[in-house]
Amino acid sequence: MGLTPKPTTPAGKWLGFVTAVWMQSIGGIIYGFSNYSDTLKALMNLTQLQLNNLSVAKDVGLAFGLLPGLASDRIPSPLLLLIGALEALIGYGVLWLVTAKIINPLPYWLMCVILGMAGNSGTWMNTAVLVPCMRNFRKNRGPVSGILKGYMALSTAILTDLCAALSSDDPSTFLLMSAVVPIPVCLAAALFLREIPPSSTPAEESEETRYFGITNALAVILAVYLLVYDVTGTHSSAVSFLFAVVLLILLASPLWIPLYLAIKSLVPSRSESDSDNVEGYNLVNAPLLLGEESVEEAEKKREMAAGATVAVERTRRPVIGEDHTIFEAFRTVEFWILFGSFLCGVGTGLTVMNNMGQIGQAVGYSDVSIFVSLISIFGFFGRIISGMVSEYFIK
Numbered sequence: 001m002g003l004t005p006k007p008t009t010p011a012g013k014w015l016g017f018v019t020a021v022w023m024q025s026i027g028g029i030i031y032g033f034s035n036y037s038d039t040l041k042a043l044m045n046l047t048q049l050q051l052n053n054l055s056v057a058k059d060v061g062l063a064f065g066l067l068p069g070l071a072s073d074r075i076p077s078p079l080l081l082l083i084g085a086l087e088a089l090i091g092y093g094v095l096w097l098v099t100a101k102i103i104n105p106l107p108y109w110l111m112c113v114i115l116g117m118a119g120n121s122g123t124w125m126n127t128a129v130l131v132p133c134m135r136n137f138r139k140n141r142g143p144v145s146g147i148l149k150g151y152m153a154l155s156t157a158i159l160t161d162l163c164a165a166l167s168s169d170d171p172s173t174f175l176l177m178s179a180v181v182p183i184p185v186c187l188a189a190a191l192f193l194r195e196i197p198p199s200s201t202p203a204e205e206s207e208e209t210r211y212f213g214i215t216n217a218l219a220v221i222l223a224v225y226l227l228v229y230d231v232t233g234t235h236s237s238a239v240s241f242l243f244a245v246v247l248l249i250l251l252a253s254p255l256w257i258p259l260y261l262a263i264k265s266l267v268p269s270r271s272e273s274d275s276d277n278v279e280g281y282n283l284v285n286a287p288l289l290l291g292e293e294s295v296e297e298a299e300k301k302r303e304m305a306a307g308a309t310v311a312v313e314r315t316r317r318p319v320i321g322e323d324h325t326i327f328e329a330f331r332t333v334e335f336w337i338l339f340g341s342f343l344c345g346v347g348t349g350l351t352v353m354n355n356m357g358q359i360g361q362a363v364g365y366s367d368v369s370i371f372v373s374l375i376s377i378f379g380f381f382g383r384i385i386s387g388m389v390s391e392y393f394i395k
Contacts, residue, residue, distance in 0.1 A: 010204075011261035013136055014211065016193035017144075018254045020129035021215070023081075023189050024148045025251060027126045028155035029092075029178045030119045033058060034356035034372050035160060036099055036171035043098065044105045048358065055354035057112035061119025068127040070326060077128040078190035084124030085186040091118025092179035100172040118178075125182065126152065129189055138198040139205045142392075143212040150219055150384035157226045157376035160369050162247060165229075165240035211257050216384060222250045223380050230373050349379075 033055055041051050068080055094114045097103045105111065130148055137144045159177055167173040199205050229235075229243055317331075318324050329335040352359075353375060360368030 009261075009265060011258045011265060012192065012194070013196055014261060015255075015258035016136070016189075017133055018258060019185070019189040019192050020133050020148060021151050021254055022185050022251065023125055023129045024151040025155050025158055026178075026181050026185055027122050027129075028152040028376070029088075029159055030058060030062065030122050031350075031353050031376065032156045032160060032174060032178070032372060033354050034360075034368055035163075035174050036095065037354070037357045038361070039099045039171045040095075040105075040111075043101075044108070044111070046108075050108065051358075052354070054112060054115055058115040058119040059350055059354075061116035061121075062123060064116075064120050065123030065127070066326075067120075068124040072127050072131045073325075077132055077193060077195075080124050080128035081186040081190050084121045084128065085182045087117050087121035087124065088182045089179050091115070091121055092175050096172055096175035096179055099175055121182070125186060129193060132193055132195045135195050136198055137208060137212075140208055140212055143209075143216065146384045146386060147212065147215055147219060150223075150380045153376055153379035153383050154219070154223060154226070155376070157223075157230075157373040157380075158247070158251070160373045160376070161226055161229055162244055164369055165235070165244045165247075214257070215254055218250070218253050219380070219384060222247075223377050225250060226373065227377050230370050230377070 037051060037055070040046065040054065041048075044050075046054070068083075072080060091114050094106070095118065098105050098111075106114065130145075133144050133148060134141055159174060159181075163170065163174045163177060199208055225247070235243070318328060324332070353372070356371050356375070357368050360371055365371070
């Protein structure tokens with residue numbers, strides 16, 4: 001049988017979640033605009049106002065995240081991932097060609113389109129992994145959201161520090177990685193991430209909660225590791241290479257959960273053997289013949305009960321915690337509260353991140369990558385803590 005888990009097994013479900021974590025580890029690269037904004041400004045001879053408009057074009061791409069949200073119920077996740085990977089390849093690929101001086105800067109309006117495409121790419125990839133994971137772990141939606149959004153916050157720090165370790169903060173290298181890395185990660189998620197029935201017993205829920213706690217701990221270790229690298233100043237090439245190797249190991253560390261579950265599934269527990277024996281005993285001692293009339297009556301009753309249940313489900317509005325269509329969400333007060341909160345809260349953070357390059361230069365720093373990385377790391381702590389706190393109050 002081997003250790004390769006099927007997507008429908010617990011090991012396969014967690015392997016899909018690990019690929020979602022990897023996807024989110026590169027899902028926030030759009031927030032690294034400050035890593036290359038100064039280069040674009042110099043190459044295109046832009047004013048500060050024109051540079052700000054470029055960042056707005058990038059954020060407009062994020063605003064079109066409604067499209068993958070609507071598409072997620074109609075097309076499979078692998079296709080969403082393919083669309084996101086292609087957009088990233090085109091958007092960041094063109095930006096890399098420009099910053100590496102392989103081609104001349106494109107017209108200003110076309111650069112706005114390219115940045116919008118780059119910004120929109122992340123929404124397709126994030127939706128493709130977030131929706132299946134939320135449905136696979138319905139009893140642990142808070143930790144799932146906190147972990148995945150936390151890794152997305154860390155993604156800018158991961159790529160920024162990795163580029164700093166390997167190529168001394170070259171903006172074109174950051175853009176090249178942003179264009180190429182999503183392809184293999186999307187392929188892995190497309191192969192292993194599937195929607196499967198969530199846990200149905202208290203024992204399974206308790207086991208999932210324990211594994212989420214371990215995943216949280218691994219994420220915190222990764223964040224602290226990145227933070228230590230940032231605050232310890234410049235490093236030699238040997239130390240930088242060692243940092244990159246350990247960083248990749250930490251990113252791969254959640255794989256031990258599906259590996260453990262795959263090994264565990266090869267060794268049947270005593271309780272499973274006992275339950276099999278009980279089922280076999282009940283089957284042997286079951287009556288061999290039932291009256292034809294009683295069977296037909298039982299079937300009719302089941303069909304009537306199922307029909308009544310379906311009718312009730314169709315007329316009942318979904319409650320908080322259940323899946324909503326976009327139009328059902330529009331009719332809830334909670335949706336508009338969230339919408340207003342995001343509208344007022346997220347914009348301020350994006351404004352600071354988009355202008356970090358100019359803020360750093362104003363206070364005398366020529367390289368602002370450390371500030372971009374620090375914002376990313378502390379954004380991670382905020383997201384993962386919010387997920388844990390929300391789950392505590394919901395339960």
